[in-house]
Amino acid sequence: MPENNLILNRFFTQNVFLDMLRSSSSNNVTYGAVIKRFINDPENLENGTLISEIYHFMSKSYRNEYFYQNTLLNKLLLGRHSINTTTALTQIPISKSKADFILINGKAVVYEIKTELDTFDRLETQLRDYYKGFNHVCVVTSEGQYERARTILDDTPVGIYVLTSKNTISAKLRKEPVENNSSLDHTTIFKILHxxxxxxxxxxxxxxxxETSQAFYYGECLNQFSNIPILDAYAMSLKQLKCRNRIETSTLAQIPYELKSLFYFANPSKSEMEKLREFLKQKYGG
Structure with missing residues (x-):
């Protein structure tokens, strides 16, 4: 049952993996629980092999938000674009919502993930918020949810991408997002920026x-930003956001497919990368 698989949501997080790298993986409660739940006879198997087996289970039985996000990063950022020219962002607050995944190259696209485990209950509110901060929005969902998504979004600028049962992004079940600048909002964009x-x-x-006191500085910066024509302010903001999450191609190439999204957003140090390599080669419990 899906509720028995919820621990996988906690497992594929930066907190768990960075904790395993900094301490002994055998002492990590979450990792131990996941191994016990999903792996038979883990002894003498390398951690990298075990993680691959866990991810394979997810691909068949529990495609959660991390699985979708990791697929988007591998198929779109690495498969279609380049980390030298494109930046991915995640969990970016936009008004009262948080964007699951954003890709920025010549343009920016917000991808709202609706897995087969999700409902569409908050979608209208989320889309309204996203268009205050970005002008291209796309819903990513499963084959089983495609017709529902199409019914809701058919006459809107919102795109639809489908993650197929073979874990590829469908070339047929697709609606490309259309540029929509009508809701862009200075304050929303400004609050996204550092x-x-x-x-x-x-x-x-x-x-x-x-030139003002510290107490009024933020408000005066917002006031000046709000006086820039909205499309100019938006373009300049994308230029700044694109500079986030810089990771070397050589570094990302060393990370297994299953963990690329997790470590792309973690932006690991050289020492963390060395510990990751050691961890993946280490036998479970070793």
């Missing part, structure tokens, strides 16, 4: 930063 990002925009546009 301090150094909106400061760089203001310096580029005005040639200087606001």
């Amino acid at each position: 301090k150094q990002e909106f400061e760089r925009i203001l310096l580029e546009y005005y040639g200087k930063l606001p």
Whole structure:
């Protein structure tokens, strides 16, 4: 039953994996529970092999949000684009929602994941929020949910991508997102940016930063940002967001397919990468 698989949601997180790298993996409660639940006779098997087996189970029986996100990163960022020219973001607050996955190259696309385990109950609110911050939005769902998604989104600019039963992105069951600038909102975009990002925009546009007390500085920066024409402010913001999550191609190439999304967003240090390599080769319980 799916409820017995919920531990997989916790397992494929940065907190669990970075904890395993920093300490003994055999002492990690979540890892031990996952191995006990999904693997028969794990002894003498390398951790990399065990993780691959767990992920294979997910591909057949429990395609959760991490599985979808990891597939998007592998198929779109690495398969269609390049990490040298494209940036992926995740869990970005946009108004009152959080974007599951965003790809930024020449344009930015927000991908809202609706797995076969999800409902569409909050979709209308989420889409409304996303269009305040970005002008391309796409729902990613399963083959079984495609007709429902198409019924809801047919006459909208929202795109639809489908993750097939073979874990590829369907070329047939597809609706490409259409640019929609009508809801872009200065305040929403500004709140997505980090301090150094909106400061760089203001310096580029005005040639200087606001001169005011610290208490009023943020509000004055927002005020100046709001006076930039919205499409210019949006384009300049994408330029800044694209500079986030820089990871070397050589580093990402060393990460197994199953963990690429997790470690892409973790942006591991050299020492963490070395520990990951050691962990994957280490035999379970060793």
